[in-house]
Structures are given as C-alpha cells and as structure tokens.
Amino acid sequence: MALHKLTISEASAAIEKGEISPVELANALFDRIDAVEKKIGAYVTITMEHAIGQAKEAGNRVRNGEKGKLLGIPMAIKDNMCTEGIKTTCSSNILGNFIPPYESTVTQELKERGYVLTGKTNLDEFAMGSSTENSAFGYTKNPWDTARVPGGSSGGSAAAVAADECIAAIGSDTGGSIRQPASFCGVVGMKPTYGRVSRYGLVAFASSLDQIGPITKTVEDSAILMNIISGNDPYDSTSAPAAIPDFTSVLGKEIKGLKIGIPKEYFIEGIDAEVGEHVKNAVKQLESLGAVPVDISLPHTGYAVATYYILATSEASSNLARYDGVKYGFRAEGKDLLDTYMKTRAKGFGDEVKRRIILGTYALSSGYYDAYYKKAQQVRTLIKQDFEKAFETVDVIVTPTAPTPAFRAGEKTADPLQMYLSDILTISVNLAGMPAISIPCGFTSGSLPVGLQIVGKHFDEEAVFKTAYAYEQSTDWHKRKPKL
Amino acid sequence: MQYETVIGLEVHAQLLTGTKMFCGCSTRFGSGPNTQTCPICIGMPGVLPVMNKKAVEYVIRTGIAVDCRISSYSRFARKNYFYPDLPKGYQISQYELPLCEGGFVEIPDSGSTKKIGLTRIHLEEDAGKNIHGGANLSFVDLNRTGVPLMEIVSEPDIRTPKQAMEFMKKIRTILRYINVCDGNMEQGSLRCDANVSVRPVGQREFGTKTEMKNMNSFKFVEKALDYEIKRQIKMLADGGKIVQETRLWNAERGITESMRSKEEAHDYRYFPEPDLAPVEVEASWIEKIKADINELQDVKKARFISQFGLPEHDAELLTSERSVAEWFEQAVSLGGNPKNVSNWMMGDLMRLLNEENIPIQNCPLKPAHLVDLLKLIEDGTINRNQAKSVFVEIYKRGKVIQAAKGKMNLPALKIEVYSEVKVIDIVKEKGLAQISDESEIEAAINDILEKNPGEVERFKAGEAKLMGFFVGQAMKATKGKANPKIVNELLRKKLG
Ligand SMILES: [Zn+2]
Numbered sequence: 001m002a003l004h005k006l007t008i009s010e011a012s013a014a015i016e017k018g019e020i021s022p023v024e025l026a027n028a029l030f031d032r033i034d035a036v037e038k039k040i041g042a043y044v045t046i047t048m049e050h051a052i053g054q055a056k057e058a059g060n061r062v063r064n065g066e067k068g069k070l071l072g073i074p075m076a077i078k079d080n081m082c083t084e085g086i087k088t089t090c091s092s093n094i095l096g097n098f099i100p101p102y103e104s105t106v107t108q109e110l111k112e113r114g115y116v117l118t119g120k121t122n123l124d125e126f127a128m129g130s131s132t133e134n135s136a137f138g139y140t141k142n143p144w145d146t147a148r149v150p151g152g153s154s155g156g157s158a159a160a161v162a163a164d165e166c167i168a169a170i171g172s173d174t175g176g177s178i179r180q181p182a183s184f185c186g187v188v189g190m191k192p193t194y195g196r197v198s199r200y201g202l203v204a205f206a207s208s209l210d211q212i213g214p215i216t217k218t219v220e221d222s223a224i225l226m227n228i229i230s231g232n233d234p235y236d237s238t239s240a241p242a243a244i245p246d247f248t249s250v251l252g253k254e255i256k257g258l259k260i261g262i263p264k265e266y267f268i269e270g271i272d273a274e275v276g277e278h279v280k281n282a283v284k285q286l287e288s289l290g291a292v293p294v295d296i297s298l299p300h301t302g303y304a305v306a307t308y309y310i311l312a313t314s315e316a317s318s319n320l321a322r323y324d325g326v327k328y329g330f331r332a333e334g335k336d337l338l339d340t341y342m343k344t345r346a347k348g349f350g351d352e353v354k355r356r357i358i359l360g361t362y363a364l365s366s367g368y369y370d371a372y373y374k375k376a377q378q379v380r381t382l383i384k385q386d387f388e389k390a391f392e393t394v395d396v397i398v399t400p401t402a403p404t405p406a407f408r409a410g411e412k413t414a415d416p417l418q419m420y421l422s423d424i425l426t427i428s429v430n431l432a433g434m435p436a437i438s439i440p441c442g443f444t445s446g447s448l449p450v451g452l453q454i455v456g457k458h459f460d461e462e463a464v465f466k467t468a469y470a471y472e473q474s475t476d477w478h479k480r481k482p483k484l
Numbered sequence: 485m486q487y488e489t490v491i492g493l494e495v496h497a498q499l500l501t502g503t504k505m506f507c508g509c510s511t512r513f514g515s516g517p518n519t520q521t522c523p524i525c526i527g528m529p530g531v532l533p534v535m536n537k538k539a540v541e542y543v544i545r546t547g548i549a550v551d552c553r554i555s556s557y558s559r560f561a562r563k564n565y566f567y568p569d570l571p572k573g574y575q576i577s578q579y580e581l582p583l584c585e586g587g588f589v590e591i592p593d594s595g596s597t598k599k600i601g602l603t604r605i606h607l608e609e610d611a612g613k614n615i616h617g618g619a620n621l622s623f624v625d626l627n628r629t630g631v632p633l634m635e636i637v638s639e640p641d642i643r644t645p646k647q648a649m650e651f652m653k654k655i656r657t658i659l660r661y662i663n664v665c666d667g668n669m670e671q672g673s674l675r676c677d678a679n680v681s682v683r684p685v686g687q688r689e690f691g692t693k694t695e696m697k698n699m700n701s702f703k704f705v706e707k708a709l710d711y712e713i714k715r716q717i718k719m720l721a722d723g724g725k726i727v728q729e730t731r732l733w734n735a736e737r738g739i740t741e742s743m744r745s746k747e748e749a750h751d752y753r754y755f756p757e758p759d760l761a762p763v764e765v766e767a768s769w770i771e772k773i774k775a776d777i778n779e780l781q782d783v784k785k786a787r788f789i790s791q792f793g794l795p796e797h798d799a800e801l802l803t804s805e806r807s808v809a810e811w812f813e814q815a816v817s818l819g820g821n822p823k824n825v826s827n828w829m830m831g832d833l834m835r836l837l838n839e840e841n842i843p844i845q846n847c848p849l850k851p852a853h854l855v856d857l858l859k860l861i862e863d864g865t866i867n868r869n870q871a872k873s874v875f876v877e878i879y880k881r882g883k884v885i886q887a888a889k890g891k892m893n894l895p896a897l898k899i900e901v902y903s904e905v906k907v908i909d910i911v912k913e914k915g916l917a918q919i920s921d922e923s924e925i926e927a928a929i930n931d932i933l934e935k936n937p938g939e940v941e942r943f944k945a946g947e948a949k950l951m952g953f954f955v956g957q958a959m960k961a962t963k964g965k966a967n968p969k970i971v972n973e974l975l976r977k978k979l980g
Contacts, residue, residue, distance in 0.1 A: 082528075100528065100530070101523060201531070207759050318562050318755070320573075
C-alpha cells in the first residue's frame with residue numbers, strides 16, 4: 001500500500017483497524033518527502049523528529065483505545081500559522097529566525113486530536129502573492145508541471161497535498177490564497193465563512209479578509225477538518241458564535257432541485273477557453289444530478305480587485321508595522337532608532353511586501369482616506385449586497401476558481417497587475433465574507449488541473465460541501481495524480 | 485493689548501481594572517520590567533486583542549458621572565506610528581464613534597462656579613515606557629503596554645491656568661469617587677495634555693495653539709500653563725507669531741520647550757480596528773452601571789462622616805444625590821463649616837428647592853453665597869434671623885437673574901440685572917449690618933450720658949438696673965443697629 005497516497009478518512013480507518021500505525025504512516029510520508037521534495041520545494045521547515053514523537057504519542061493513544069479522525073494523521077501547516085517552539089517564518093527574512101512561544105488556535109485543535117505535523121509549508125511572503133514565487137526561501141513548483149507555479153499564497157500547502165507529501169494541509173485565504181492554488185494543483189481548497197474559524201495565531205495580512213481553511217485530497221477530508229477547526233474562540237473576537245453543524249453529515253445527500261447561480265460577470269473574456277469549457281461541463285454535470293442552473297448577476301464584480309487592493313494593503317500596512325527589529329525577528333543595526341527601523345524593514349521585507357505596505361500607507365494617509373479607504377469600504381458593502389441579493393434566489397453560486405490554469409514560473413513576476421488579476425474570481429468572495437470551495441473539474445490538453453469554485457451563503461458551508469461532494473463523487477478528477 | 489487665554493484639556497486616566505485591555509496580564513504598578521507581559525501585549529505575530537469589558541464599563545460609568553451621552557454603537561480604531569514602546573506599531577484607540585460624547589463638569593471659580601463642557605470620552609490602550617540608560621543604551625519596559633486608558637477631552641472653555649488646575653482636580657475627585665482611576669499623578673495614572681492659545685479680548689477666532697505635555701502634578705499644570713500663556717503673549721506683543729507645535733514642560737527649569745513642530749507631526753492614518761467588533765451598549769447595561777454608581781453612595785457617606793465629622797443623619801441626606809453632595813463639598817471647600825453648611829442645606833435650602841421642585845444644580849443660591857452668609861453670622865455682622873431673610877432674598881434675586889439670563893438676547897433688559905447678587909450688598913441694602921464701629925457707638929453713648937445726668941448719678945449710687953435704660957437709649961439712638969455687646973462694654977467702662 002502506498003501509504004502517502006491515503007486520504008484522512010482512509011488513513012484514519014486503517015489506523016483504527018490497526019492495519020497501520022501512526023509511526024509507519026509518518027515514516028511513509030517522510031520517505032515520500034525525501035523522494036519528491038527536491039523537485040517541489042513545498043516546505044520551508046520539515047519537522048521530522050518532532051513528527052515521529054507526535055506519531056509515537058498518537059500510537060499510544062490508539063493503543064489506549066482512543067478513536068479520532070485525526071489521530072496520527074500527518075499534516076502540513078502553512079508557515080504563517082504560529083506553532084509553539086517551531087520556527088514560523090511567513091517566508092520572510094524579517095521572521096526568518098522567529099520561534100513563537102505560543103500555538104495558534106487551529107493547530108492547537110489539531111494537536112489535541114493527535115495530528116502529526118510534517119512541516120511548515122512555503123507561501124508568498126506574508127501571504128502576499130498568487131504564485132508562491134514571493135518567498136524568501138525559494139520557489140515552490142507545481143507537481144503537475146514543475147515549470148509552472150503552484151498558485152499562491154498557500155502554494156506550499158497545495159503542492160504538498162498534490163504531491164502526497166502530506167495527507168492534508170492547512171492554508172489561509174485572503175483573496176483566493178487557498179482556492180487558487182487548490183485549483184492550480186488539482187486538490188480541494190475550502191475558504192470558510194469569515195468568522196467561522198479562529199484567526200488567533202495566524203500571522204495577519206489583512207485582518208478583515210484572512211480566513212484559515214483546509215486543503216485536502218477530497219471533499220470528505222475537507223469536511224472532516226472543518227468539523228475540527230470551526231468554532232467560536234475566546235481569543236478571537238471576530239470569530240462567530242455560530243453553531244457548528246457536522247459538515248460530513250451532508251455528504252451524499254442528493255442535490256435535486258438545488259438552485260445554482262451562474263453569474264454572467266464570471267464567464268467573460270480573459271477566461272481561458274479550456275477553463276471556461278470545463279466549468280460549463282461541470283454545470284451540466286450538476287444539472288444532470290438534478291441541480292437547476294439560474295443565470296444571475298453580481299453587478300459590482302468589476303470593482304472587486306481595486307477594492308481588495310486598497311483594503312487589504314491598508315490593513316497590511318498597519319499589521320506589518322510590528323516588524324521593526326526591536327522585539328523579535330530580524331534586525332539590521334542602524335546609527336540611530338530611525339535608521340534601524342528603515343534598514344531592518346528595507347532588508348527584512350521583499351519587494352511585493354514593500355509595494356503593498358507603501359500602497360496601504362498611501363491609501364490611509366490624511367487627505368486620501370476618503371477617496372480610497374472609505375470609498376473602498378462602501379464598494380465592499382455593495383459587493384456584499386450583490387451576493388446577498390443573489391442568494392435570495394439561489395442556494396450556491398458556481399464559477400471558475402481562476403481565469404487560467406497554472407501559469408509558468410516567472411511569467412507574471414515582472415507585472416504585479418497581471419499577477420493581481422489571477423485572483424479576480426476569488427477576491428469578491430473574501431470581500432463578502434462568504435464560504436467557498438475549489439474542487440477539480442477537469443484537465444487541460446496540457447494535463448493541467450482546472451478548478452471549480454462553489455460559493456455559499458454566510459455560514460452555509462453545508463450547501464457548499466453537499467454540492468461539491470455530489471459533483472466529486474460523479475467524476476474521477478480527484479483520483480488523478482501527477483507523475484513525479 | 486489685552487489678551488484672553490483659551491485652554492482645552494485632554495486628561496488621560498488609567499483605569500483601575502485588574503487586567504489589561506486586551507489580554508490577561510496584570511496592571512499592577514511597580515513590578516520588574518517586562519514581568520507583566522504576554523504575546524498579546526508584546527505584539528507578537530498572529531495574536532489578537534480581546535476587549536476587557538470592565539474597561540468599557542468604567543468609561544461608561546465616567547460618562548454617566550459627567551452627564552455624557554453614552555453611544556449605543558461605538559468603534560475602535562488604529563492609530564499608527566512607530567515607537568519602541570508601542571510594540572504593534574499602532575495604538576488601539578477610538579476615533580469616530582467614541583463611547584461618550586458631550587457632558588460637563590462644574591469647577592469653583594472666583595467664589596462662584598463655572599461649567600466646563602466635555603467633547604468626548606474614549607477608551608484606548610496605554611503604551612509602554614522607554615528607559616534611557618547609560619552607555620548609549622535604551623531599554624523598553626512593556627508592563628504598562630495595553631493598560632486601559634480613558635481620554636477625557638474638554639471643550640476650549642477654560643480661561644485661566646487656575647481653572648485648568650481646578651478642572652483637573654474636579655476630574656480627579658469624580659474618577660476617584662466612582663472608583664475608576666486612583667488619580668495618582670506622580671505614578672502617571674492621571675495625566676493631562678493641554679491645548680493653549682491666546683487671542684485679543686473681543687476676538688472670536690482662536691489664536692494659534694500649542695500643545696503642552698508632561699505636566700505631571702496639579703502645581704505643574706498651573707505653572708506650565710502660566711508660563712506658556714506669558715510666553716505666547718510676549719511673543720505676540722513683540723510682533724512675533726505663535727508656531728503650532730508640541731511643547732514639553734521642563735519642571736527643573738520652569739519653562740516650556742519645543743518638542744516637535746506641526747510639520748513633524750505624525751499622520752496617524754486612523755482606520756477602524758478590524759480585529760475588534762464594534763461595541764454595542766444596550767440601555768439595560770447603562771441602567772445597571774447607573775445602579776452600581778448609586779451603590780457607591782455608601783462609600784461617600786462614610787467619608788462625609790469621617791472627614792467632616794457629620795452625624796450619620798446628615799451624611800445620609802447629603803449623599804442621597806451626587807449633585808447634593810457636590811454642592812455640599814463645594815461649600816466646604818470654599819471655607820464653610822461643614823455642620824453649619826449641612827444645617828442650612830437640610831433646612832432652608834431644601835425647603836425652598838422642594839417647594840418649587842428645583843434640582844440643586846439649578847439652585848439660584850450658590851455655595852459661595854451660603855459661605856459668605858455663614859461668615860457674616862460668625863463675625864456678628866448679622867444674626868441668624870437676619871441671615872434667613874438675606875438667604876431668601878438672594879434666592880429670589882438669583883431666580884430673577886436666571887430668568888433674565890435665559891432671555892439674554894432681549895435688548896430691553898438692563899445689563900445690571902446680569903451681575904451676580906452679592907450677600908454683602910443685600911445686607912447693606914436691607915440696612916441689616918450691625919454697627920460695630922466703637923467710635924460711632926461711643927459718640928452716641930456720650931450724648932446719652934450728657935443728656936441724662938440724673939440717671940448717671942442714680943446708677944453710680946447703686947441702682948444697677950438702670951443699665952438697661954442706657955442700653956435701650958443707645959440702641960434707640962442707633963436705630964437698633966449698634967452691636968449690643970460693644971454698647972454694654974462701653975457703658976460699663978464709662979460708668980465704671
Ligand atoms: Zn499581556
């Protein structure tokens with residue numbers, strides 16, 4: 001049995017039955033990492049010793065009769081979530097030596113359920129990017145074509161899942177950073193409703209948009225992880241006190257009569273022809289399962305990218321102010337305080353991070369605030385209302401996840417605007433705070449995965465999972481593996 | 485040229501919560517550097533603030549105590565700037581939609597009281613402390629970082645350094661009374677900044693202001709403002725211009741010094757704090773906080789008994805309402821004997837107010853009037869019965885003045901009406917003052933003795949009861965205004 005290929009539900013069943021031990025499973029994963037990581041570069045830090053310790057501990061718990069979906073499951077965590085005693089870099093030089101003395105709420109939940117941490121995965125520095133090329137610690141490559149990017153910013157997590165370098169992974173999504181790499185890597189990426197999952201311990205990029213979510217091989221695994229990481233956290237006052245349903249309970253329910261909205265603004269010029277074709281076929285497939293397509297309009301879609309890049313950079317300019325070389329992380333000594341600040345931040349941050357700090361600082365400046373930040377907040381409300389209005393008539397909305405399949409490394413690095421447009425179909429969902437998933441819905445003639453995005457109402461991840469599972473189970477896309 | 489001073493104060497008060505504003509760290513003063521810190525208040529990556537509800541409650545309690553409007557919906561904002569004692573690179577504060585708006589406090593002012601309006605009260609977190617050591621090294625202590633701080637902003641209603649000091653004193657008294665701040669200026673738990681400007685008397689526009697910092701005692705508030713006003717007036721008189729800037733009070737040298745100019749001022753780039761939900765204050769919560777304040781009456785009552793030696797009955801009545809207690813304390817602070825003040829308040833004053841259902845804060849007779857009246861009784865100028873009629877008269881005239889003030893814009897009214905009633909004027913007007921001038925009384929007595937030689941002879945022969953005759957004559961001659969004590973003394977001396 002190729003243990004590294006297992007899903008969470010398969011692996012946990014095997015562990016529960018005593019067919020495999022958590023240590024065996026962990027060793028299989030590290031063998032796999034040994035074999036392919038050089039080609040992929042998914043990880044910033046590999047925590048083998050720590051993982052074997054965790055696997056032994058999980059094994060003890062299994063022997064004591066404990067059961068649990070996550071007991072002994074090797075998982076990778078995006079390196080912008082704090083892990084106590086384990087380096088957390090955000091793929092930035094400025095945190096290159098940072099070891100948090102605390103654990104993020106999400107990884108604490110995973111820890112308590114006995115997961116095994118394989119390592120911390122690569123990302124665009126501070127999650128700012130769409131290709132995982134903006135990392136201080138090297139590029140991550142797409143397992144389907146190593147000349148191409150895995151998407152971003154959770155490119156390391158998505159590539160690790162696609163390349164079977166972990167059983168599942170956790171990512172974060174501010175403007176598409178879970179869904180777009182999931183789409184590029186042919187895996188399942190879920191961005192929950194804003195407030196569904198605690199952000200405590202997630203290094204902030206844009207606080208009002210950031211949300212943690214799972215990246216998995218199947219929809220079922222996604223639902224399993226969502227059951228664990230969801231919930232109100234006393235350490236995050238933006239986490240919602242909403243009831244947590246059992247997300248796995250909707251899997252397998254039929255979707256007859258389900259109304260799926262097809263927004264005309266998401267099927268436009270600029271969408272790759274093959275991508276468009278696969279998504280249209282996916283809609284037909286859903287229709288054959290009993291769903292009812294409804295043409296809808298989200299009229300303010302055209303303003304989403306501009307709105308996002310004002311709000312996200314404004315919040316980022318403030319969130320990243322703490323990296324000043326005074327308390328922790330990298331410091332470049334200067335001749336006085338101001339010089340130290342400037343040298344530290346000049347050397348510690350990469351170009352894209354600096355670009356966004358400058359943009360956000362400008363947008364919040366006195367005299368510009370009303371024209372940029374305030375206006376963008378107003379547009380954000382309109383975008384949210386677009387979705388709310390659409391959801392009066394439909395149950396879910398279906399779109400392509402990204403306008404293109406994975407692009408070539410270096411193709412867009414010289415043109416930030418082109419790079420920003422890569423998130424054009426995912427950004428609105430973050431602005432509106434809705435839940436959305438990306439699942440594989442086909443492959444291009446060049447054997448690159450294409451992603452289908454399914455968006456739900458606030459706190460209605462159930463409809464999203466139900467639709468995604470129905471589609472997934474009626475197709476074979478999720479069973480394909482890249483040749484490495 | 486005559487100049488008028490305009491002062492607005494920003495008072496910062498550390499709240500008496502046991503823990504910090506966004507984490508569970510202690511707020512105790514004086515512990516070893518950085519011993520009361522955690523990832524949250526140190527501003528480590530990925531941590532989030534969670535509001536200490538007690539801090540919000542204390543600000544609302546303060547707002548109720550100074551008659552603010554309590555916002556039902558309030559928001560926090562980030563104030564962005566770089567400084568080593570500010571670990572996140574921004575301070576969580578309030579900008580738009582503060583917790584409290586409006587309100588006022590009354591301060592004693594040259595024998596009367598003056599209302600100082602409040603603009604707003606908001607909640608924010610304190611910064612840490614930079615300590616500059618030897619060998620070119622600086623240290624940062626973050627124990628104070630994240631301690632809840634309340635900012636009370638006054639309207640530019642203050643006209644003198646003395647008023648500024650009285651305002652600070654009043655704020656301190658209130659904050660201590662409602663138990664939200666210990667008011668310790670030396671330890672920095674109560675601090676203030678001032679915006680100061682001067683303008684020619686009669687000019688409506690404000691002059692260019694300077695912002696004064698580092699005034700860490702009542703005395704320094706008065707001194708620093710005094711210095712700064714003189715500096716500004718001299719600057720203008722010499723043909724110079726005031727530069728808008730921030731200035732520090734240097735207590736050692738007794739001067740204010742420029743810290744940074746307007747051009748160097750920070751652009752704080754305020755924006756709504758995305759990590760905190762807006763605070764919604766429900767009416768039921770406000771009612772509960774009001775009830776809690778009333779509970780504090782017990783504390784005040786106990787203090788009135790111990791500090792002023794009042795019987796429990798008096799203390800109970802005087803603390804039944806905050807405004808009544810304040811009226812009493814104002815009178816005492818102006819020099820009134822506590823028991824006498826209490827007697828008058830509980831007797832004549834309450835009777836008059838109750839008759840017309842007037843709240844004590846609108847009482848036409850002010851604490852200063854009562855204190856003046858008490859002094860006249862004490863030095864024998866008038867007796868208690870006369871005092872009562874003066875009391876009633878002041879009360880009545882005060883009401884006329886209040887009514888006239890309400891119609892201030894009517895041109896027909898004569899300006900004299902507006903001048904405050906003075907106790908001594910009423911006493912003179914009513915001809916109530918006793919003659920205590922010995923020479924005047926002596927002249928009258930000499931006259932009587934000269935006109936009644938027979939009675940003088942009989943008195944000297946032993947007819948002692950004739951003393952009453954002489955006193956009566958003297959009182960008659962002075963139309964009853966002679967001080968009887970002095971009359972008796974003089975007669976005894978002369979008839980020896
Ligand atoms: Zn703390």
